[in-house]
Amino acid sequence: MLREFxxxxxxxxxxxxxxxxxxxxxxxxxVSTFTSRLVTPxxxxxxxxDFDDWGRFGPADPGSGQPSGSVxxxxxxxxxxxxxxxxVFLVVRxxxxxxxxxxxxxxxxxxxxxxxxxxxxxxxxxxxxR
Numbered sequence: 001m002l003r004e005f006x007x008x009x010x011x012x013x014x015x016x017x018x019x020x021x022x023x024x025x026x027x028x029x030x031v032s033t034f035t036s037r038l039v040t041p042x043x044x045x046x047x048x049x050d051f052d053d054w055g056r057f058g059p060a061d062p063g064s065g066q067p068s069g070s071v072x073x074x075x076x077x078x079x080x081x082x083x084x085x086x087x088v089f090l091v092v093r094x095x096x097x098x099x100x101x102x103x104x105x106x107x108x109x110x111x112x113x114x115x116x117x118x119x120x121x122x123x124x125x126x127x128x129x130r
Contacts (some may be wrong), residue, residue, distance in 0.1 A: 028084060035079045040072075051075060 008014060040051045055071025 027087070028080075031083050031087070034078050035083060038075055039079055039083075040076050 031052070043049075044051050049072075050108040053072065053074035054071075056069065056070035057071075058067050061065065061068045
């Protein structure tokens with residue numbers, strides 16, 4: 001069981017997923033700060049709405065004394081989701097384009113003759129030369 005786990009950990013895909021997860025978490029923090037510190041205040045200035053106080057409701061939070069519910073907080077989270085989703089879309093789109101570009105030359109080279117035909121011709125030529 002330990003050997004299987006070691007083999008699983010040593011696979012390249014696992015490391016790629018771990019790196020992607022860490023980068024995604026860091027990117028989420030950057031987008032969250034970007035949205036809460038830049039986008040939301042700019043949108044609030046344009047439409048004259050303070051998202052921090054917009055739609056507050058519910059019982060008071062013991063720590064801050066402010067109502068615990070907020071529509072503005074939901075709007076900020078939704079903006080975070082849209083920005084992260086768009087960034088992931090761009091990354092996946094670029095990755096797919098790169099994969100397609102690398103797959104085309106390989107497909108063109110292999111489309112002319114199957115590997116078996118080439119091998120059989122080499123064997124025939126070797127037998128003829130004897």
